[in-house]
Amino acid sequence: MGYWLVIDLEATTEEGGWPVEHMEIIEIGASLVNAGGHEIDHFQRFVKPIRRPNLTRFCRQLTHISQADVDSAATLPVVWPQFERWLAPHHPRLHGWGSWGDYDCQQLRQDWQRHGLSSHLQSLPHLNLKRRFAEERQLPRPVGLNAALQLAGMGFNGQQHRALNDARNTARLLPLVMVERGATRNT
Template sequence: MPHWLVIDLEATTDEGGWPVTEMEIIEIGATLVDRKGRELDAFQCFVQPLRRPLLTPFCRQLTRITQANIDSAQPLSEVWASFEQWLGQHHSHLEGWASWGDYDRKQLIQEWERLQLDSALSRVPHMNLKQRFAKARRLERPLGLNAALQLAGMQFSGQQHRALEDARNTARLLPLVLPS
């Protein structure tokens, strides 16, 4: 049975946002789901940023991630090795991976290159679920995750701007865009 991996990242930022090149991942959330969106397994881990180790007040307020969460975390190179080990047991069933928008894919590619990591995920097709949902619903422009859930008759479940909960909510929309 084919599976999909839905990934969401939280990253360092400040009010007004930073360019992707300035952002660092501070949390990885991933849910492995079947084509009906049912969760089969999940991964969540905080990541210690190295270039800007102190979270801005805006970032802490937005994500509800504390400085203590980050201070006790491992750097991305170690967290990614754990992620790859977790993913390894599921890789043979993976049809693709998805994220809400293209930020997560771009951020991961940037980090893989910066850290010179060979990721199995880089050889798996990526779906921009935000674009695919907009196309399936014939929308003029893509919606944010919360608005898309509401359009689909769903409510956001859990804490917004937390990686695993965002990934799980994104995964709820996956069956609406996959061909039967």
């Protein structure tokens, strides 16, 4: 029985968005699930941004993450090893990891390089679940997470734009994509 890891990141931004190279992770959420989408374990941490330590008003309103949350958090070079220690016991059973779109993968790869960090995830396949969902549903273009949940007959659980809630909701869609494609076995 194998596991999949679904990761969601929240990052510094401004209305209209910033290019990924200007963004910094402020929250990591991860849900470790079996192929049936049942959560085995989870991880959530706030991360203190270094280059732009003050969150914009737009970012605070979008994510419901306060300045105090990130001010009291550790930086990514401290938080990422905590994540790797959390993931280590599960790594032998981990088939891969996914996120809703490619942003999270791009941001992680950028920040691993920027901070000289390594990750077990680098050796595993990454699935763009947003694209896979659109392909499975034969949609003309990929849709947002909330719209995908609605198309699947589900509602969003929790607060949107919070990393662990977004990861858990994305994980709920994983079995629909993976089982239909035969990419994993039901466990």
